[in-house]
Amino acid sequence: MVEIIKEKKHLKRRKIKSLFLKLLVWLSGILTVGILLYILIFILARGIPNINMQFLFGEYNSDSLSAFSPVVTTLEMIVISLVIAAPIGVFCAIYLAEYAKRGNKAVKVIRLAVDTLAGIPSIVYGLFGMIFFVNILGFRASVLSGICTVSIMILPVIISSSEEAIKSVPDMYREGSLGLGATRLRTVFRIVLPTAMPGILSGVILAIGRIVGETAALIFTSGTNILENPTLDLFASQRTLAIHMYMLASEGLPHSKDMAFATGAILIIIVFLVNYMATKFAGKLGRLNDVK
Structure with missing residues (x-):
């Protein structure tokens, strides 16, 4: 009891x-x-x-404070940075997850480098970019310097998420492909990568968020200049949306703070649309893999 x-x-x-x-x-x-x-x-x-049409698509002046040029620069930086960083990050993840042997010293060095890069403050990246890309390589304060700096910043995110996504693919997929006579390389690119693509895209989404929201590193590398009309010249010094919002918030013009909130709203909308499209794309890939 x-x-x-x-x-x-x-x-x-x-x-x-x-x-x-x-x-x-x-x-x-x-x-x-x-x-x-x-x-x-x-x-x-x-x-x-x-937000109005003049603010979105007009020329930049003291009256409209248009964000058209920063929007174009931000999209340009997102696309080119991902074109540079995504293949490097995914291929590095493939090596770590599929080819590297356990206990390999090279793997330990790579993982240490990835962890260290992930923990470095963005202001340090900015100083490095200013010294190396702006001064030593002679890119000057330009969009290209900002792209190179941001590409290094987002590498750890892409590598870590891609490696985890590749490791999550069941071993029976690899064994089945190899058992049918496929080579290791063909198995990785035709079986493993399509299956892991939703997880890889998650890392890309996080990388896009860091690119869009970065200010400290880009102030030192791409500069704070703004052009009346946008240009795709990589050697021109142009500000992104995040820098545009920061500069508007710190200016003393009567309506600059209102325009800073408008820029912040545009940033949020762009991030939401990119995340939504990437999530939908990842979902479609997942369903296609399930059907296969």
Whole structure:
């Protein structure tokens, strides 16, 4: 009888702890979502009313403070940086996950380099880019210097996410392909990579978020200049949307802060659209792999 009473008390304590932990998890989730919604509503509510056709597509002047040139520069930086960094990051992840032997010293060095690059502050990247790309290589303060710097910054994100995605592919896929006579290289590119593509795209999405939101490194490398009309000249010094928002917020013009909120709203919309399209694309790839 005494043991039964003790068991009931023990079960009661476990239920109380379980309910407390469950409540804590729910509160943490609600708090996280609430903070996100507050930030989004605060910026969008103050920014969207200030967005108009002149601000989006007009020439930059003291009256309109148009963001057309920064939008073009931001999209240019996203595309070219990913073209440079994504293949390098994915191929490095393929080597680490598929070809490198356990305990290999080269693997340890690569992992140390990736972890170190991931932990370096962006301002340090900016100083490195200013010294190496701007001064030593002679790119000057330009979009190209910013692209090279940002490409190095996003490598750790792409490598880590791609490696984890490749490792998550079941071994039976590889064994089945190799058993049918396919080479190791063909197995990786025809079986493993398509299956791991949704996870790789997740890393690309995170990389895009870092490119779009970067300011410190780009101030030192791409500069803070803004042109009346956008140009695709890689050697021109142009600001991105994040720098444009920072510069507007620090200027003393009467409507510059309103335009800064408008720029922030555009940034949020661009990030949302990119994430949405990438998620949809990853979902389609996943369904295609399931059908195969």
